[in-house]
Amino acid sequence: MKKIFLVLIVFYSLALSNELPELGSSSDSIISVFQEKKIRIQLLYQANLSPTVLKDPEINAYMEQLGKKLMNKSSLISTDPISFFIIQDRTINAFAMLGGVIGVHTGLIYAANSESELASVLAHEIAHITQKHLPRIIEAQSKDTFKTSLAMVFALLVARSNPQLANAAMQTAQAAAVQNTLDFTREHEKEADREGLKILSKSGFDERAFISFFKSLDEANRFSAGAAPSFLRTHPITLDRISDIEDRIKQIPYKQREDDLNFFLVRAKLQAFEGDPNTSINSLKTNIQNKSGVNQDAEYFALSYAYLRGGKLKNAQEAFHQIKHLRRLSPMVNELEANLLLKNQKLKELEQHYQEALLIFPNYKAYIYGLADVYLRTHKNKEAILLLEEYLSIYPLDANLYKLLATAHSKNRSLYKEYKNLSEFFYYSYDLKEAANQMTSAINSADASFYDKAKAEQRLKEIQAEIRLYENVQ
Numbered sequence: 001m002k003k004i005f006l007v008l009i010v011f012y013s014l015a016l017s018n019e020l021p022e023l024g025s026s027s028d029s030i031i032s033v034f035q036e037k038k039i040r041i042q043l044l045y046q047a048n049l050s051p052t053v054l055k056d057p058e059i060n061a062y063m064e065q066l067g068k069k070l071m072n073k074s075s076l077i078s079t080d081p082i083s084f085f086i087i088q089d090r091t092i093n094a095f096a097m098l099g100g101v102i103g104v105h106t107g108l109i110y111a112a113n114s115e116s117e118l119a120s121v122l123a124h125e126i127a128h129i130t131q132k133h134l135p136r137i138i139e140a141q142s143k144d145t146f147k148t149s150l151a152m153v154f155a156l157l158v159a160r161s162n163p164q165l166a167n168a169a170m171q172t173a174q175a176a177a178v179q180n181t182l183d184f185t186r187e188h189e190k191e192a193d194r195e196g197l198k199i200l201s202k203s204g205f206d207e208r209a210f211i212s213f214f215k216s217l218d219e220a221n222r223f224s225a226g227a228a229p230s231f232l233r234t235h236p237i238t239l240d241r242i243s244d245i246e247d248r249i250k251q252i253p254y255k256q257r258e259d260d261l262n263f264f265l266v267r268a269k270l271q272a273f274e275g276d277p278n279t280s281i282n283s284l285k286t287n288i289q290n291k292s293g294v295n296q297d298a299e300y301f302a303l304s305y306a307y308l309r310g311g312k313l314k315n316a317q318e319a320f321h322q323i324k325h326l327r328r329l330s331p332m333v334n335e336l337e338a339n340l341l342l343k344n345q346k347l348k349e350l351e352q353h354y355q356e357a358l359l360i361f362p363n364y365k366a367y368i369y370g371l372a373d374v375y376l377r378t379h380k381n382k383e384a385i386l387l388l389e390e391y392l393s394i395y396p397l398d399a400n401l402y403k404l405l406a407t408a409h410s411k412n413r414s415l416y417k418e419y420k421n422l423s424e425f426f427y428y429s430y431d432l433k434e435a436a437n438q439m440t441s442a443i444n445s446a447d448a449s450f451y452d453k454a455k456a457e458q459r460l461k462e463i464q465a466e467i468r469l470y471e472n473v474q
Helices: 003-007 033-049 057-071 106-111 115-130 133-140 143-158 163-202 208-222 230-234 237-249 261-272 277-290 296-309 313-321 331-343 347-360 365-377 381-392 399-411 415-427 432-443 450-471
Strands: 083-087 094-097 101-105
Touching: 033 083, 033 101, 033 450, 057 083, 057 115, 057 261, 057 331, 057 365, 083 106, 094 115, 094 133, 101 106, 101 115, 106 115, 106 208, 106 261, 115 133, 115 163, 115 208, 133 163, 163 208, 163 237, 208 237, 261 277, 261 296, 261 331, 277 296, 296 313, 296 331, 313 331, 331 347, 331 365, 347 365, 365 381, 365 399, 381 399, 399 415, 415 432, 415 450, 432 450
Parallel strands: 083 101
Antiparallel strands: 094 101
């Protein structure tokens, strides 16, 4: 494992516990811009490969939009990227990492009772990044702590092949690191709370959600033995943080905010696709009957998906009928209907459905992917290519669009364009070496023109230069 990983400290903000950073802090010189970018690429590459990282385009798009709304009100410089990924894990957690990467457990989304509560945690994590807490910790810590940090990194990287081993390694690393870093993390957490509260307020969310979520988290820790490091369940730092934030919130005028329907639908979709579908069906039916769910429409939404997973198409359609009036209020409801049409093999209707849905919710990624897929299924390769090229002008960094475009060109027997778009798919999936391999294949394609080869050779040089740059970063 390369030395660069020594600076990749995973900062579990809900498992660790921050006044403003000192201007001109030497932390900027500890980790270079190139080191952070290399870390970012390696992290996101591993996340793309991990089976525990959620690949659902709708849920990921929701998290990106929520994160972007908060980032726009932070002190983040516009050129500094922050990326989110969601881990399918029922534990309540979120963490910020070097390179501007934030991980969110599905358990956190379940635990949040409102969108403002979820936003409060994301704002807190964004504050960890904007205030450069990780570089500051690295600057202050000893070599022994670096070894612990490396163990935490290793746990993240092996999670793909052995989640249980990864969890054990992470717990060991955390236990060793907590005592050594406690003096720093208390201050960092207070600072992240204060800066996060500013971000939350400027973004229009309910500031009181900051407190309500922390209180529920503190209560959960006290009644869940072994679920978190013991000091989190008993240490008074949580009470100090709550008291500090409560004092600040008292100075802010109260504003009531209605939750976005999509927040509840995201939680519902996660529930529908977790575990055995029959178990989900029975649980959701009970919630609907007893009206015990947080949002009745979301319960029907989840029930329809759960029936769909269980192969009970008629029941899925009946559940959808209860919420079809929401089609103009949420793009996720339209996508559910699209899934029902696909399951029924009504491809002509599905094509029209996606075309109409894009008029209501322009540029919605799940619709673009879905419509392209319909075109490919019905051998409308030209239409698929035109669609994907149009939306790549809007989303030029979207790896999925390049992969679909490569498939469309493959069906059209255009080897050069297939390999060229596969190269971009791997590039934007953070696999630079495979991107170079695919671009080389494009250059060597029999159907590549002189102009095609020249363009591909130039792009290959750019990719290879980036590879060499990061290989030289230590």
